[in-house]
């Protein structure tokens with residue numbers, strides 16, 4: 001008997017009809033002889049709605065209370081799905097994170113899973129029941145409810161699959177796999193049959209919200225076979241895999257973008273040891289994460305710094321940096337929160353030069369000015385003005401011909417080590 005963990009996202013459980021559809025889908029897997037554990041998100045829009053209620057009362061609600069509030073969304077859908085399964089004559093049980101004992105640290109609104117109890121789930125599976133678990137939530141050592149960060153149901157599913165040693169973790173969503181770019185922005189985007197963990201991790205970190213970053217980290221660490229599929233259409237989806245495909249690798253696998261960017265520039269900082277530390281420390285000691293950092297070559301005994309942060313932290317960071325810059329005797333602090341980041345990702349970059357210049361030229365030909373650049377072994381990111389986001393992404397998709405299957409790569413439907421329903 002194979003064990004599958006399936007996760008259905010917000011759109012997939014967005015209405016009573018859709019929940020009933022999910023019940024039918026789960027049953028179709030069950031009827032093929034699989035044990036099934038299902039993880040569900042809140043109904044689409046529900047988490048935002050709840051967040052809106054809290055913010056209507058206080059602009060910065062206590063993270064502990066936010067977790068009590070936001071976790072209710074998933075409690076609704078587990079019960080509704082179990083009711084739908086029962087109606088169809090299939091025994092099932094729904095569980096909150098606390099009931100399963102999904103133990104996390106105490107970092108409210110962004111908690112990390114530390115341990116998962118599998119006793120109750122195993123007993124249910126043994127008894128032939130379908131198990132339905134609330135995504136996104138856990139409990140800390142004090143018994144307080146925690147949540148795992150936006151999109152966290154993906155991580156619940158992968159962590160459960162790891163704990164239960166499932167044969168596959170299937171993420172069902174409103175697109176039929178991972179694409180070369182967000183298909184909602186690039187009509188020509190192409191579904192990838194496979195993508196490596198490494199690439200998926202970069203794409204998720206660089207803004208592709210199709211999988212939460214931590215779910216990919218987990219899958220890579222515990223070697224969980226992970227697949228992204230559509231709730232609404234049949235298909236093989238995209239397999240996230242360890243192998244760097246047997247054949248020659250595509251140069252670029254995909255394009256990711258992030259709208260959540262902002263930058264701060266500190267001009268005329270006295271050029272002496274410790275200034276970089278001091279400026280960064282002003283934000284990092286307030287728990288604000290810094291992404292890209294650029295320091296210009298010093299002139300006349302002074303230097304300039306620019307760094308990027310999450311757009312939500314812009315106002316607070318500007319305040320903190322201004323105060324520190326004044327202490328350091330810097331000339332001026334400026335900021336811009338209308339910037340975005342566009343990234344090319346591909347393990348094929350390792351063995352090919354010239355990708356950056358092709359990227360920069362394609363953007364220049366469209367008159368898109370690059371504000372910042374950062375590279376790693378398998379990605380190149382640029383920061384550009386917000387108004388160029390769509391143009392930039394589409395231009396790069398075209399320039400690297402991502403709509404076409406690389407000549408050396410053949411479809412690999414045959415021989416899939418898959419437990420999907422439609423074979």
Ligand code: ADP
Nearest residue numbers: 009010011173177178179181182184208209210
């Ligand atoms: P769910 O509610 O099922 O978790 P999400 O909205 O979190 O769904 O993730 C699915 C969405 O991710 C898609 O609707 C798509 O717009 C977006 N997306 C971003 N980048 C990609 C990509 N490279 N491939 C596929 N989908 C992507």
Ligand code: ASP
Nearest residue numbers: 041047136150151152153
């Ligand atoms: N409901 C949560 C969110 O909207 C978790 C999830 O959907 O994965 O972020």
Ligand code: MG
Nearest residue numbers: 009151209210
């Ligand atoms: Mg999601």
